[in-house]
Amino acid sequence: MKEKPATVFVVDDDEAVRTSLRLLLKSVGLPVETYAAAQEFLDQFDPDRAGCLVLDIRMPGISGLELQQHLNDRHSIMPIVFITGHGDVPMAVEAMQAGAVDFIQKPFRDQDLIDRINRALEKDREMRSQLRERDEIRRRMSQLTPREREVLELVTQGKANKVIAGDLNVSQRTVEIHRARVMEKMGANSLAHLVRMVIEAHREGG
Amino acid sequence: MSPRARTERSDAAASVAELELRAVLDAAVDAVIVIDSHGIIESFSKAAQKLFGYDSGDVVGRNVQMLMPEPFRSQHDGYLHSYLRTGEQRIIGKGREVVAQRRDGSLFPVFLSVGRVAKIDPPRFVGLISDITDRKRVVEALRRERDRAQAYLDLAEVMLLALDSNGTISLVNRKGCEILGWPEDELVGRNWFATCLPPELRAEVQAMFQRFFSGTASPTQYAEHEVLTRGGERKLIAWRNVVLRDERGLISGTLSSGEDVTDQRRAIEALQKSEQLLRDAQSIANLGNYEMRLPDGPSSWSMQMHSILGTDPAGGPLPIREYLARCVHADDRDKLAAAWERLTSDDAPLDIEYRIQRPDGSIRNVHSIARLAQDPEGSAHVVGTLHDMTERKHTQEEVRQTQQRLTQFARLSTMGEMAAGLAHEINQPLTAIANYSQALQRLLATPGAADPADVELALSQISAQALRAGEVIRRLRSFVKNREARTELIDPGRLIEELLVFAEPDARMNDIRIRVECAGNLPPVTCDPVQIQQVLLNLIRNAIDATNEAGSVNREIGLRASLDESGAVEVSVEDHGIGISPEVAENLGNPFYTTKSAGTGLGIAISRSILRAHGGRLAHRPTPDGGATVFFTLPATPGSEK
Numbered sequence: 001m002k003e004k005p006a007t008v009f010v011v012d013d014d015e016a017v018r019t020s021l022r023l024l025l026k027s028v029g030l031p032v033e034t035y036a037a038a039q040e041f042l043d044q045f046d047p048d049r050a051g052c053l054v055l056d057i058r059m060p061g062i063s064g065l066e067l068q069q070h071l072n073d074r075h076s077i078m079p080i081v082f083i084t085g086h087g088d089v090p091m092a093v094e095a096m097q098a099g100a101v102d103f104i105q106k107p108f109r110d111q112d113l114i115d116r117i118n119r120a121l122e123k124d125r126e127m128r129s130q131l132r133e134r135d136e137i138r139r140r141m142s143q144l145t146p147r148e149r150e151v152l153e154l155v156t157q158g159k160a161n162k163v164i165a166g167d168l169n170v171s172q173r174t175v176e177i178h179r180a181r182v183m184e185k186m187g188a189n190s191l192a193h194l195v196r197m198v199i200e201a202h203r204e205g206g
Numbered sequence: 207m208s209p210r211a212r213t214e215r216s217d218a219a220a221s222v223a224e225l226e227l228r229a230v231l232d233a234a235v236d237a238v239i240v241i242d243s244h245g246i247i248e249s250f251s252k253a254a255q256k257l258f259g260y261d262s263g264d265v266v267g268r269n270v271q272m273l274m275p276e277p278f279r280s281q282h283d284g285y286l287h288s289y290l291r292t293g294e295q296r297i298i299g300k301g302r303e304v305v306a307q308r309r310d311g312s313l314f315p316v317f318l319s320v321g322r323v324a325k326i327d328p329p330r331f332v333g334l335i336s337d338i339t340d341r342k343r344v345v346e347a348l349r350r351e352r353d354r355a356q357a358y359l360d361l362a363e364v365m366l367l368a369l370d371s372n373g374t375i376s377l378v379n380r381k382g383c384e385i386l387g388w389p390e391d392e393l394v395g396r397n398w399f400a401t402c403l404p405p406e407l408r409a410e411v412q413a414m415f416q417r418f419f420s421g422t423a424s425p426t427q428y429a430e431h432e433v434l435t436r437g438g439e440r441k442l443i444a445w446r447n448v449v450l451r452d453e454r455g456l457i458s459g460t461l462s463s464g465e466d467v468t469d470q471r472r473a474i475e476a477l478q479k480s481e482q483l484l485r486d487a488q489s490i491a492n493l494g495n496y497e498m499r500l501p502d503g504p505s506s507w508s509m510q511m512h513s514i515l516g517t518d519p520a521g522g523p524l525p526i527r528e529y530l531a532r533c534v535h536a537d538d539r540d541k542l543a544a545a546w547e548r549l550t551s552d553d554a555p556l557d558i559e560y561r562i563q564r565p566d567g568s569i570r571n572v573h574s575i576a577r578l579a580q581d582p583e584g585s586a587h588v589v590g591t592l593h594d595m596t597e598r599k600h601t602q603e604e605v606r607q608t609q610q611r612l613t614q615f616a617r618l619s620t621m622g623e624m625a626a627g628l629a630h631e632i633n634q635p636l637t638a639i640a641n642y643s644q645a646l647q648r649l650l651a652t653p654g655a656a657d658p659a660d661v662e663l664a665l666s667q668i669s670a671q672a673l674r675a676g677e678v679i680r681r682l683r684s685f686v687k688n689r690e691a692r693t694e695l696i697d698p699g700r701l702i703e704e705l706l707v708f709a710e711p712d713a714r715m716n717d718i719r720i721r722v723e724c725a726g727n728l729p730p731v732t733c734d735p736v737q738i739q740q741v742l743l744n745l746i747r748n749a750i751d752a753t754n755e756a757g758s759v760n761r762e763i764g765l766r767a768s769l770d771e772s773g774a775v776e777v778s779v780e781d782h783g784i785g786i787s788p789e790v791a792e793n794l795g796n797p798f799y800t801t802k803s804a805g806t807g808l809g810i811a812i813s814r815s816i817l818r819a820h821g822g823r824l825a826h827r828p829t830p831d832g833g834a835t836v837f838f839t840l841p842a843t844p845g846s847e848k
Binding site for chain 2: 014016017019020021023024026027028058060063083085106107108109110
């Protein structure tokens, strides 16, 4: 799947703030898309697009917090940096509890915002590569035969080949052959690696 | 002594007595007539002959009735028989006035006394008759004199009263009876002090009269004291007293004239009382009055004029020129002189406030009202009042300042509640400015990297946003600044529009929308825009709180301006919040009554007073689909309708 460049999505009802943010982010070479209202953003939201969201916490209609809730409901992983006003700390706390990566109070130094945006983008990249890794593990696991899956299951439970042979009522040699096929199919270079891949595959989400 | 001897002696004595008696009878001044038991004249003295004009021989042996006129003549025998039969004495031993008839038939008054001669049977009678014609005349003259005197007394319009030395009333005239309410015959003979004086005065007045009677004091020229009428009413009498002396020059009583001055005194007292009231009222009200004959006096000033002006009453009223120069504050002289000129030349009523500078340098604020009036003789004069307003001015000023501080306080307090929204409103342009300028720095740091269109946009936006922030702050400053009330003619729509700068951020932060509906044909109103915006802001703030408190789904506040049926401009704030309960409605507008945990309880109270000062009113009604609509009216400025 071909990746689009990571984009900074700005949602702010104040045109001046919105436009100035666009210019500021453009000046540091970040692709920017701006939206005047939360609904506008939701209408075009594509979970596969990389990037981060810079969101005014107070807006008429759907507020910043409500937009965050909508995105969470859609299992969005897009990191959110909230822009808050002077007296909005309680709301910012709420936003952080709901998974926002950061918040910044208006007015702010450009570098502070850019740093936060960069961290958010980094997180987005991490999240997306993690997701891609998990998808790969799951794809490899789907290529295992039922017997190989049983062996994988028991190996990652830390059981010795002899015990597994007993459990499956096969020879120890047969277990060793299945185990080698699993390591090969999964692309694991050690037992530890294999265990990590299984844990990753069982994680929620994605 | 033997009976015989006694008889002999009697005979001798009788003849002597007879001779003696005749001599006495003839010598007597009074007429002496002796009659027998049948009324036959036995003896007729010389005086009798002279009195009646008969000789003795004409009458002796004839009935005495010939000496009297009818009807006594015919009755006399009857009297005589009646006496002899019953012993009833009509005249004997008593004497009485009767009428006698002379020989010539003329009648004359006589005093008749009759005696019965003792021990003779049948009895004989002696009559003594004296002519009382002269005495009668004197008595009659005296009586007439007395009647005339009484008539004079009765004619007098004063009470005349004579007391004897015991204080007994010996004379009182008709007027006296009228005043005292007694008939004369009941009053004469009574004790004056006990009858006619109020109890508390008796001892004192009686002691005074005792001193007159004893001669230790002369009657005072004039005295006033109350008397008691028969009906118990008190009357104030002004007395003049003299003492009466008898023929020996001894004091026998007093004669007093008394004038009923009750009504007169009441009138005087009423007049004095009303004058005192006027003085008191002028003093309390710090009000003086003056009068001045045109063109330049004479004048009269009430005492209070001098009190206000600090001038010496002995100096009298000042002519207008001197008044202007000496009493009126230098800065106000021209103003007053011009008003005076208009009054005296054009008959324009004077109604003016100016300042007085007292001789001690202190300043008083006065209000003078004056009119032109005509004398009965036709010459013009000015009548006017001078009212010292200084204290009232001070009080008014204090009330005004307190009101202003409270209003200011309420404004700040409302603004405090809206601070978050306002901070947001200022932060927005500041954020934009920071963003633009920082973007520019970055763009310009790399030569050639900056798109000229971006640079231009950033620069124009920076100045626009700086102005935007400045405008918010300017309005905020003008709103919260402690300032003098200032009215101007303003379009209600503009008033609302300017207000939204403050109201909308607050509403937005509370996720509330303000919907403005302004009728198109609204006339301008004369008001202090900041104060009216303060009222509106307060109402909007309350509407936001009510909406939040109710957790309303309908988060819209209607802000309407329209004309009401009376032609006034009505501005209403309609919410869908918790509404106004009867309990709250009852206390609404009481200072310090609040339903908010952080409220001052001043918002509505101050809003009310602001509207009152604008000639408007503040009221509320339920919003048809729930919540409350609070509205106020402002009178449209006359003559400014579009």
